[in-house]
Structures are given as structure tokens and as C-alpha cells.
Amino acid sequence: MKAVQQLNIDVSTSAADAFLRANGWSDKKFEAIAQSTYDVARAVLKVFDGNKLHDVFTRDLSDAAERGMTELQFAAIVKSFSSREAILQAIERNSGVAMRKDAERSMRTHLRAEALSKYIQTTATHPQDDMGTIASRFWSELLGQYQVTIVDPKYRLPTFVEGL
Secondary structure, three states, rough: OHHHOOOOOOOOOOHHHHHHHHHOHHHHHHHHHHHHHHHHHHHHHHHOOOOOOHHOOOOOOOOHHHOOHHEEEEEEEEHOOHHHHHHHHHHOOOOHHHHHHHHHHHHHHHHHHHHHHHHHHHHOOOOOOOOHHHHHHHHHHHHOOOOOOOOOOOOOOOOOOOOO
């Protein structure tokens, strides 16, 4: 993140939003996904309340089944929750607005990575090198600027950072 800011290649929330909209991600689509997630969470709650998984799946999740969810997948979702409270928290967090924010945050990260990759490529001192070599050189130089000291002897830098 610091490198993105320092190099002035940040991506705004509005740019991420525009990218999402251009690729078919409307508020209506986020609300539909949120509703589907809500329906599944409510069904999980019913299983936690003592209803049989098969009965809940066939009665309450016919729409999800039509979209490809299997009873086995639903069982895995049920098992992924540790408590009734965890289900209620998931229900509370899942809204179209929250999903849009998560998607925007994810898209900003993706677009930043693309912008950083382009920046690295265009500022390469040896553009004929492969991207891995160019990226390694960039990250090594950037870490050198910040005088990074590794204090934990067990820690190893990622393989793309060479020469440090």
C-alpha cells in the first residue's frame, strides 16, 4: 500500500465502482446476492434450531438448488458455523451495501496491483528482462530505500525479492 501511495498510482473507490458497474455489478445484483446469502444463513439457523438438514434444504433453498447448490454443499455451510451467534453475526454483516464495499475494496486491490505492475514494467531499467526479474529488482530497490532490517532470523523474504 505504501508503495502504491509513494508512486502515486492509487485507485479511488469511484474508479473501482465504475469498473464494477462496467462489468455488470449493479446495486440490484449485489442486493440479489445478499438476499441469497441471507436465505442460506436463515436456513442454517433453522438447522441449528433442530430442523432436519434435508427438510430445510428442500423446503427453504429450492432457489439455491436451482442455481446449483447441492445438499452436500449446504451441509458443509452448516458445519462451517460454530454457533447460533456466529450465524446471526453473518446475517447482520451480509447486506448489499456491505457486499458492494467488499467488492470495491477487492477491486481496488486488484486495480492497484495492475497499476503497480504497469508502473514496474514502464520504469524498468532493462525492459527486455522478464517481468519476474523486473519485479524482483523493483522490490529490492524499494526495500533498500526503506532500509528494511529483518529482526527474526527465521523470516525469509518472498522469492521475488532477491539480493537482500
